[in-house]
Amino acid sequence: MPTGAAGSSTSPHSPVGQGSDIALAVDQLSKSFHANGRVVQALDKVSFSVRHGRVTGLIGPDSAGKTTLMRLAAGLLVPDSGSITVLGKNAATESLAVQGSIGYMPQRFGLYEDLTVQENLDLYADLQGVAVARRADRYRELLQMAGLEPFTRRLAGQLSGGMKQKLGLACSLVRQPALLLLDEPTVGVDPLSRRELWAIVNRLVRNEHTTVVLSTAYLDEAERCDEVFLLHDGRLLDQGDPKVLRDRMQGRTFAVTTESLSKRSLQAHVSQAPGVVDALIQGEHVRLVMAEATTPRLDALLPGIENARITAVPPRYEDNFIALLKSQPQPDGAPAVKPALSRVLSSARTAQGEAIIKVDQLERRFGSFRAVKNVSFAVSRGEVFGLLGANGAGKTTTFRMLCGLLPASGGSLKVAGVDLRHAPAAARARIGYMSQKFSLYGHISVIENLRFFSSAYGLSRKRAEQRMQWAMAEFALAELADAASGDLSLGYKQRLALACALMHEPDILFLDEPTSGVDPLARREFWQRINTLAEQGVTIMVTTHFMEEAEYCDRLAIMVAGEILTTGTPTAIKREARTEAVSDPSMEDAFIGLIEAQTRADNQTVPSP
């Protein structure tokens, strides 16, 4: 084989790498990629080691280098310098031997969608050289673990996101591997499936003594690991037991409430106060992370504000992460983040209270598939309204109908007083839309993108010039005006996309998964802008699968399988989910509770096939 030394003389029988306690060792590992004439340093002299029989997390936002590290460990990439040793073997030179003893699940699960569940398992069993005699037992174990027993004859493409994820996991486990690598296994699947995946991972470690290394961008998952390695921009920032890391923040986290300010202005106020590292809206209060472990004085925090209350709250792993990131120098000399938009719109829209979006019995069919069914809700002017749900829940389809991009199959929808089913063009002039992938033209520059969107919205030349200057100033894009937008970092792409969607000063802003993939700091900055917009009377509709972001919304609707399960304020939704076992449920608990209730209802009404 052209892979050279990896050769054919591999596949030893003896269990590998058990001589030492280390399953995976990374030493001074560097890897760069060349793209469009630029060099991207994906990993920069990273060193760490992973111990056997534990769950280890690689934590970091997109482009932190997680996937590159996973692929290097699997022998799919060759390092520029440094080495990576997997189960005692060099992953670059003995890649075939490494591949013969690990399990690996890539980001998109690596399933053949036109093969059935059973056929996928058979294929991977063949490829992994699992003896035919042992397959029946192993299949039974894996299918039971993944809850896929009733679906062996179903095509993988027809499984839900969560089921695909579990099938992908089962396929990577057909030959009981010593080390399991999972590359972002929980992206885009619903919280229930996430929780189930974690249960499987824990069982593997406990019962089969498998070592698990997984990467994730969800910071709340870090706390479920035995050890985490924190990657940022290709460098290792921090490492250790997440609980220990979290406890470093002991005494530095507080919740503030007051009746005299809206939660958004409260957040804006306290985030400017000295000593505040992070301020986030969480339900009705604002959660603070302080630079030091002393209870902040209210008069320093909120000068001139009466009846504010402050209570200590337990720290989370994320607090440590944010504090760490904020102490880092800004990468590539980016201009300091502006705290908020001074003035987004030339005229603030103050009239509040009236319903600006009204949706009634909305339905959308694709063939016989009902992607959206019986969806009804109303959004008032100046409200931040969230649609929460997993991939495939129907959020994007609902959005496209609201923007007039997709005709509805049934029901009525009015946006800004215009019936979208009859006059979509009139409604479109009053809305801004920012799509999942930041629909920018990658090959043209920042300023050209802005100019294009101004002309697409029919702005006069003078007006367009004003708005472009505004966008450059507000979003700190001036220095990058001539850079091709495809070369921008994800955070800047997000800023530019938002600027483009605001060129015509819309009444309503639709944000479809606006923060997926961007790092937590960029996400915070983005939400600050959104809050400012809302304060100025712009109505915001946002979809997200980050449970934590749901807390920033005034009200939200939880969607599962094309239907809205519940609508209400974050606090009310969480209160509904309160049970004896869970006295203070998180948004994720509430979400899972709703899905489970729904499943129970389905099982009662629909006889199982």
Add this chain to the structure above:
Amino acid sequence: MTEPEPRHDSAAPGTFGMRLRGLIRKEFLQIFRDPSSIAIAFLMPVVLLLLFGYGVSLDSESIPVALVVEQPSADTTSFTAAFHKSRYFVPTSYATTRAAETDMMAGKVNAIVVLRQDFAQRLYRPDSAPIQLIVNGVDANTARIISGYVEGVWGTWLEHVALARGESLATPVQIEQRVWFNSELRSRNFLVPGLIAIIMTLIGALLTAMVMAREWERGTMEALMVTPVTMSEVILGKLIPYFILGMGGLALSVAMALWLFNVPLRGSSWMLFGASALFMLTSLGMGLFISTLGKSQFVAGQIAIITTFLPAFLLSGFIFDIGSMPAVVQTITHVVAARYYVAILQTVFLAGNVWSVILPNLLGLGVLTLIFLGLTYRKSRKRLE
């Protein structure tokens, strides 16, 4: 440590057969579940063959031609009668050359035959040109055919005249035309074999490049690569199923050629299938090589169409004769695998097992097969970069 070490398996050695079988079975399952593969392998041959077999004909029959007789006489009447009798021409008489030219401009006639005033005198003078032929040369191929046909009519007529007068003909050389191999001059007889080359190119190069790119696009290649599978197995796992599919398409096309279009098969069928198997390998080699360059289905499809399908159509001698191409283009045709295959196909179908033609072409195919499969093997590394 007292606890018994749990068993973690490494891939067993010597499971080459198992891995390959798994890959091949997977590929066939995908082929049968994906209507587009079946369409390219079996529906496309039928459509192309029906289209070219019935719809496209390069035969020139009933060509509209203008006859301008400046001074009618017994000789001219007998000559124009010869045009009327020919099945190749539909003649119309014009009084003046000018009128005929106008109609040629309008595309109503494709050629003008002018019989001058002194037609009778010139006829018997040895070194003179008694008739003038003006041909619409826009379509060079048809123009050449027309001028050939007119010469034929002229020659035959001269012969008749000479015989009738009992004189020996003034022309020094007698041309007696005989068409070999395709004596009925049916274009179908050489189009249909040539078409088989196109069909095999589609299955081998286009389909294979696309399904390989699909694995990259859907992320399944990444998952495949992290199993103990070797790249040779991945390549063989694609080669074998699509080879079988291609030979199936070939069998279907040959059956249609023989029994639907009555194309003669003068060579042996083992020669036909043997050469086709070799071409199928070349074609698969090209497809797999393309898939190492373009890893999205769109790009792979574009490259495959531009570098394999279009050359097979234009540069293989399937429709356009290679001998009449400019020297540069002729040189380029040497890297077009379909060129060798078309030559073999047309020979095997219409002439027989003519080794002097078949051997060099087989050699050409063999060399290209080695080059493409070799390049694929070299370029395919179990890496994602």
